[in-house]
Amino acid sequence: MAKAKRKEVWVFFGELLKERRETAKMSRNELGARVFVSGTYIGLFEQGVRKPQLDVAQRIDEVLQTGGIFERTCRDLINASPYADYFHEVAELEAVATKLCEFAPTVVPGLLQTPEYMRAQILAMYPFASEAYIEEKVSSRIERQAILKEDATRPEYWAILHENVLRTPVGGPALMARQLDHLVALARQRRVLVAVIPREVGAHAHMTGTLKLMEFSDQPPTAYTETEYSGTLLDDPAVVKDAQRTYDLLRVAALSPEASLAMIESAAEDYRRCASTT
Structure with missing residues (x-):
């Protein structure tokens, strides 16, 4: 998957996360507390600036009851990366x-x-x-x-x-x-x-x-x-x-x-x- 395409999918990930969070009537801080990250990080996920690690995506699915959509998206993006699982987010942050x-x-x-x-x-x-x-x-x-x-x-x-x-x-x-x-x-x-x-x-x-x-x-x-x-x-x-x-x-x-x-x-x-x- 090309780098530009991966970026588009992460933006979609963030937009969907915001939509599902607001539908659940949760603030960023409330969701963050339940998935063990800060509300600031939830905001960065929603903006497509930061990419959640797989375990965080799994907890988001569980809290928002999304049927695993965030885990699947995260896995797809990790699998499409040319980097090792533990390095793909680092390359994005660089x-x-x-x-x-x-x-x-x-x-x-x-x-x-x-x-x-x-x-x-x-x-x-x-x-x-x-x-x-x-x-x-x-x-x-x-x-x-x-x-x-x-x-x-x-x-x-x-x-x-x-x-x-x-x-x-x-x-x-x-x-x-x-x-x-x-x-x-x-x-x-x-x-x-x-x-x-x-x-x-x-x-x-x-x-x-x-x-x-x-x-x-x-x-x-x-x-x-x-x-x-x-x-x-x-x-x-x-x-x-x-x-x-x-x-x-x-x-x-x-x-x-x-x-x-x-x-x-x-x-x-x-x-x-x-x-x-x-």
Whole structure:
């Protein structure tokens, strides 16, 4: 299902939710209390700005006695997404965020990857995957990167990388040199602010998995954490505040942007020298 089409269905979802809620003579706060989200979130669902998770859609069906229409719609949209079940809503939120702050401990974040780096990473994870599967995954990541190309709507984007990201030669030294050159180019174009945490720092604030913070113009901030096979979108204000504090500590541990770019450029040169001798 095309991205524009998915957006239209979510808008329909919201309009139907508002209609059924008002028919049941419930306020947003009343419905929210019964499905364990805030009234503000019910309003965001109705506007098509936020997408409810499947368990919330199921509870809405139960409370409003809709015969499962919201669960079915939610499942259809999740199944139509090219992303993993736990990531499809995150991809939608990235597209409307005004600020993104990301920490990557082992691989380059998807928004900053070159297509050949994407392919190498996907092949490493799925060595028996079909070419069609790989192309679908690559295309979906490239589609996500469109948010960094529109000057009028581009989010402020901070990326903190552990030095391990630079020193792991995904796809070989020549490919890795081009990937690091791409990182530097994006930073020089002021499309992303990159900082690197050196290995010698040792223990740091977020030792496992990735961390992504997202801010918006018309809804509360969220946080997202991901490990190898699962991800969690965090909405609770207290938890998001803790995640923001963690990111502040990561930023303190990182090199300055200038020193970080120098390290990335040096690593790229090392890879080029290695590639030229093989």
